[in-house]
Amino acid sequence: MNHSISLTVNGARRDFVLDDPRVTLLDLLRERLHLTGTKKGCDRGQCGACTILVDGKRINSCLALAISHDGADILTIEGVARGDQLHPVQAAFIAHDGFQCGFCTPGQIMSAIGMMQEAQAGNDPERIRECMSGNLCRCGAYAGIVDAVLDAQGQMDESNQRRSA
Amino acid sequence: MKSFDYVRPATVAEAVAAAAQPGAAYLAAGTNLLDLMKGGVSRPDRLVDVTHLDGLDAIETLADGSLRIGALVSNADLAHDPAFAKSYPAVAEALLSGASAQLRNAATVGGNLLQRTRCAYFYDTASRCNKREAGSGCDARDGENRTHAVLGWSENCIATHPSDFCVPLVALDAMVEIEGKGGRREIALDELHRLPGNTPARESVLEPGDLIVAVRLPPAARAFAAHARYLKVRERTSYAFAVVSAAAALRIEGGKITEARLALGGVAAKPWRARAAEDVLRGVAPTADVFQEAAWRALTDAKPSGDNAFKIELARRIVVRALTLAAAGTPARLPALPASPFASTSGAIHA
Numbered sequence A: 001m002n003h004s005i006s007l008t009v010n011g012a013r014r015d016f017v018l019d020d021p022r023v024t025l026l027d028l029l030r031e032r033l034h035l036t037g038t039k040k041g042c043d044r045g046q047c048g049a050c051t052i053l054v055d056g057k058r059i060n061s062c063l064a065l066a067i068s069h070d071g072a073d074i075l076t077i078e079g080v081a082r083g084d085q086l087h088p089v090q091a092a093f094i095a096h097d098g099f100q101c102g103f104c105t106p107g108q109i110m111s112a113i114g115m116m117q118e119a120q121a122g123n124d125p126e127r128i129r130e131c132m133s134g135n136l137c138r139c140g141a142y143a144g145i146v147d148a149v150l151d152a153q154g155q156m157d158e159s160n161q162r163r164s165a
Numbered sequence B: 001m002k003s004f005d006y007v008r009p010a011t012v013a014e015a016v017a018a019a020a021q022p023g024a025a026y027l028a029a030g031t032n033l034l035d036l037m038k039g040g041v042s043r044p045d046r047l048v049d050v051t052h053l054d055g056l057d058a059i060e061t062l063a064d065g066s067l068r069i070g071a072l073v074s075n076a077d078l079a080h081d082p083a084f085a086k087s088y089p090a091v092a093e094a095l096l097s098g099a100s101a102q103l104r105n106a107a108t109v110g111g112n113l114l115q116r117t118r119c120a121y122f123y124d125t126a127s128r129c130n131k132r133e134a135g136s137g138c139d140a141r142d143g144e145n146r147t148h149a150v151l152g153w154s155e156n157c158i159a160t161h162p163s164d165f166c167v168p169l170v171a172l173d174a175m176v177e178i179e180g181k182g183g184r185r186e187i188a189l190d191e192l193h194r195l196p197g198n199t200p201a202r203e204s205v206l207e208p209g210d211l212i213v214a215v216r217l218p219p220a221a222r223a224f225a226a227h228a229r230y231l232k233v234r235e236r237t238s239y240a241f242a243v244v245s246a247a248a249a250l251r252i253e254g255g256k257i258t259e260a261r262l263a264l265g266g267v268a269a270k271p272w273r274a275r276a277a278e279d280v281l282r283g284v285a286p287t288a289d290v291f292q293e294a295a296w297r298a299l300t301d302a303k304p305s306g307d308n309a310f311k312i313e314l315a316r317r318i319v320v321r322a323l324t325l326a327a328a329g330t331p332a333r334l335p336a337l338p339a340s341p342f343a344s345t346s347g348a349i350h351a
Helices: A025-032 A090-094 A104-120 A126-132 A140-163 B013-017 B033-038 B077-081 B082-087 B090-097 B101-106 B109-113 B166-171 B219-224 B275-281 B288-298 B310-328
Strands: A004-009 A012-018 A053-054 A057-060 A074-075 B005-007 B024-027 B047-050 B059-063 B067-070 B175-181 B185-186 B211-217 B228-234 B242-253 B256-265
Touching: A025 A053, A025 B059, A053 A104, A057 A104, A057 B101, A074 B228, A090 A104, A090 A140, A104 A140, A126 A140, B013 B024, B013 B047, B013 B211, B033 B185, B077 B082, B077 B090, B077 B101, B077 B109, B082 B090, B090 B228, B090 B242, B090 B256, B109 B211, B166 B228, B166 B242, B166 B256, B175 B288, B219 B242, B228 B310, B242 B310, B256 B275, B256 B288, B256 B310, B275 B288, B288 B310
Parallel strands: A004 A074, B005 B047, B024 B047
Antiparallel strands: A004 A012, A053 A057, A053 A074, B059 B067, B067 B211, B175 B185, B175 B211, B228 B242, B242 B256
């Protein structure tokens, strides 16, 4: 039986016909939309490489059935830059060597963006490490990742202060 | 993953009817179920998706002072609700000590209660497991079993229930609201999960079609807010299941404990309420000696199910430390590492 669903992906509405309900959001993004920035690492919710934002919240897209998320608003790594202008978290990862091989990086960046919106960690490195524990980095770039998130968080705090001043 | 039919009911009544069919399973976030389906451990013929049902995602205070938490509230939304965290700090701490931020954003209250064991033999379809396939045997019994149960286990199954959330909930007398074929009913959370006995495949008292619609905390549960902690030892500091955990909640007046609540996690097939230990604590001053006595009472019936005798002594020490931390007072803000014995603000005290 076919199922029709529609999603908003990086700001654009996309309609799909699913001939099988087993498709995850991760596979839909990669195989149907060819948005391969979202990575398939473990495919079991353990590594965080598939992290995307769904309705503003970071989740593991490998453990989400696409059919169950009919109507959802999805943001992937392909949707965070504005043209050639990188998202501040992307720029901070480059500035602080927040990666080596880069496979976990899209998930790390989406997780960091989600974490900053959750506003639970602030600029406390220990809380950032805890709040990012769902993203594994086999190269061990954690020190750079934490520095990058701290930097991006600082920039966001500054721009918020400027806006409220 | 085995193929399945997908059903999206419009009402709770439709959901119950659809899920009462043989081979049906409810789908909420699916953070545990999809993992099990990918591994061939769970093989439902039909998924009944409850995530689009209305009215199951509210946190509301009822007229009698109870708190009612809809089954579809996410673990993260509940833990980060300021009023909830203030009134039930040990529950918030337990939630934030579980899984990862991504999983907590998706995983639901109802799903957390019904998550399956993390026993490796349950997950490995090449192994014998009485829980996965009734009557096939238990390879955990003579296998790698250092994290398995020390309370309430049987020769047929030594698996543990992995939830953190359930541990303080059971300590606080949480109730579970269930919609079933016969209408609405409610049971104590303490009665939801079954011990394995001879039928480890039957993990709860739920009947086919039964849907958890809410969890309720009674008015008395908020009286422990000033002295409530969750403490969890795991193999790594974050994003790991409990080896042993404890929720301790005290009411202290005039230097004496007027009421105590204690429950253990990671030790049995259900969240383990330690009522005998609570009795020892009532009406006495909160001292190290009385906490030791409570810890001994809590583990009186414990026995190793394999290479896990260490968990009994570990559980005693976790109980003492959780009680000590609870007596010292709930911190104004949760530590950076929730429930961790290594948290810098946990007041590192060795039992």
